[in-house]
Amino acid sequence: MKGLALIPRHDFAFDPTYGYDLExxxxxxxxxxxxxxEEFWREAHARATAVSVAPKLGPVEWEADGLRFHGVSYTSVEGFRVGGWLSVPIDGEITRARVVAHGYGGRDRPEVRVDIPGTATIWPCARGLPARSLHPDLPSDAQKHVLHGIGARESYIHGGCVADMWCAATALTELVPETRDVRLDYIGTSFGGGIGPFVLAFDDRFASGALVVPSFGNHPLRLTLQCTGSGAAVRDHYARHPEVLDVLAYFDSATAATFVRRPVHVGAALFDPAVPPPGQFAVYNALGGPKELFVLETGHFAHPEEAAQEAALTQAQYGFMTA
Known part of the structure; x- marks a missing residue:
């Protein structure tokens, strides 16, 4: 395979390259x-930005690497209270701002990868997901969460998750007023990478983004590809309810990417059993603005060179977002 030096040894009953080479x-x-x-998503954005987010800043929970971390909560659409963290530089003025999303496992604390000095960052947990946005009416398991409300575009949970990120940006500006006048970026991995094109396409507050192994790209193709994780749950549901494709058409990350005009860095994998690479690259290919691609050997799969690859990806993201 062009671009993949050696297909990793694996025990999957399918080929996580899906027969695609880089070309x-x-x-x-x-x-x-x-x-x-576009009308559907612009109306969704208008509802999100009209929310009185009423952010609440908790006490300092820890300090590390020149950053001070607080617990935080704020209100999103449908009155849902989202939890997470806020990090601010211990010393020095704030010159940048970020919203950083997570993968489908949620997060139990912020994972600082791209550390740009002077950055204030909000780290939300999307509705229903661990550890700080759990709710008795929402499933926290990824394979159930991804199906919640999928019967209609108005109720599908991914719409609320996108709104959670827009409301996070509002909460950040209210908690740290200095961020109103500095560059705001978005970073998301896997699940967070998949909702990223929607966040970026319809909210002009964001200057750029970085997406890593983005999910939910090209649903019509993705639903034909065997995989693990949340994608498998959607594929199984589609087999029983093919009409769901009409709903998923409004939540396709690659489709949303065609509306993105701001600069975006994408880390996409050649081998990935959880998020099929064709969907990841569909997101990158569709981006309508300046973009840069970092090709990963694997995604959602451990390998001996993983640490070195992650370090190289982080360096590439840093260079892209500070250029």
């Missing part, structure tokens, strides 16, 4: 948007 991955398109796709 093939770079040709995967985005599905055509429904006629009212």
């Amino acid at each position: 093939g991955l770079l040709a995967v398109p985005a599905p055509e948007a429904p006629a009212d796709f």
Whole structure:
């Protein structure tokens, strides 16, 4: 395979490269948007930015690497109270701001990868997900969470999750007023990378983004590919309810990427059993603004060079977002 030195040894009953080489991955398109796709999402954004987020800053929980971490909570759409963390530099003025999303396992604390000096960051846990946005009416397991409300575009939980990130940006500006006048970026991995194109496409507050192994790209293709994790749950549901594709058309990350005009860095994998690479590359290929690609050997799969690869990805993201 061009671009993949050696296919890793694995025990999956399917090929996590799905038979694609790099050239093939770079040709995967985005599905055509429904006629009212943009209208649907701009209305969703208007509802989110109209929310009185009422952020609450908790006490300092720890300090590390020149940053002070507080617990934080704020209100998102449907009155949902989102929890997470806020980090601010211990010393020095704030010159940048970020919203950093997480993967489908949620997070039990912030994972600082790209450390840009002078940055204030909000680290939300999307609704229903660990550790700080659990709710008795929402499933916390990824394979159940990904199906919650999937019967209609108005109720599908991913719409609320995108709104949680928009409301996080509002909460950040209220908690740290200095961030109103500095550059705001978005970073998301896997689940967070998949909702990232929606966050970036319809909110002009964000200057740039970084997406790593983004999920939810090209659903019509993705639903034909065997995989693990949340994707498997959606694929199984589609087999019983093919009409769900009409709903998923509004939540396709590659489709949303066609509306993104700001600079975006993407780390996409050649081998990934959880998020099929064709979907990841569909997101990158569809981006409508300046973009940069970092090709990962694997995603959602441990290998001997993983640490070195992660370090190289972090360096590439840092260079892109500080250029």
